[in-house]
Amino acid sequence: MNIIKNRRLFLMISGALIFLSIAMLVFFGLKLSIDFTGGSRLEVSSFGEDLNKVKIEETYNTENIRVNSIQETEGGFRISSALISKAQKDIIIKSLNAREQSFEVLGPTIGGETRDKAILAVVLAVIAITTYIAIAFWRSGGVISSWKFGVAAIIALIHDVVITLGAFSLFGLLFGVEIDALFVTAILTIMGFSVHDTIVVFDRIRENITNNVKKLSFEEIIDISILGTIGRSLNTSMTVIFVLFAMALFGGETIRWFIIAFIIGVTVGTYSSIFIAAPILLEWHNFDKNGGIKNLKVNIKNKLKK
16 A cells, blocks of 8 residues: 555545535534633423423523523433523523533633633643754754654644534534543543654654664655554554543433544544654655745746746
8 A cells, every 4th residue: 555656646635625624613613611701501300391402592582591502411401501690590490490410600801711721731842842853853964954853743643623613513513512621631642642643753754764774765764653553543543532432322411522632633643643754754845855935936936927
């Protein structure tokens, strides 16, 4: 299987997925929980009477309270809404004839701080990963600059995160799934998993560059490096995915979407480490080898003259 020979196909598939994900995020966005926006979260269970989403929405509307989302839990519902007082909460529970399981209130200021800290955490993680890879791969035999390994890994990482976010934009639209602080934890873990898998491939590329006794081309080195690590990557990822599926099925409603984020991230991360990261490295190498930006400008000028 010549992965590098068919790299344009894999890059096109990823390009299509990223385009769809960005379109989802632009037009529909993410359904943010009160962790980021502020508000109230009430979890209730029924006393035996039928308790459903319609009844909950009608009760909240009667009190002129905006409902953000209603999610089913084991034996009840979790309702995210605009900020409500304890008195309003008591009225709602009485109207629903329900039992209160938990009640949480988060102000908009705290929610904004949580959002800002989440963004900062992701940015710092990206900077740290790029720096680490650039330092770790500074010995690359002079074939390619070490910092390009770091940038290629980050591009693959962004690929994984954007597709995961796009999927949850779709889930928010279809199922009302909210993005909370736990989801940020999932994203950071996905980033770590993605980079870890990519580094394994890159390390084999660096090793084969150093020990290139057969004087292979850079394209051939990348191809044998991918083939040499693909079995290990797939075995590791499939083991993780099997465990995650078991947790998603039997772990309860509270962590289900958190686990689904992991499943999507690990699957896409495995794909990008094999089919995206190294091909990007090769395309970049070929681009520089053929004159880079300077040659691109000349070609554009020539086309404009025609």
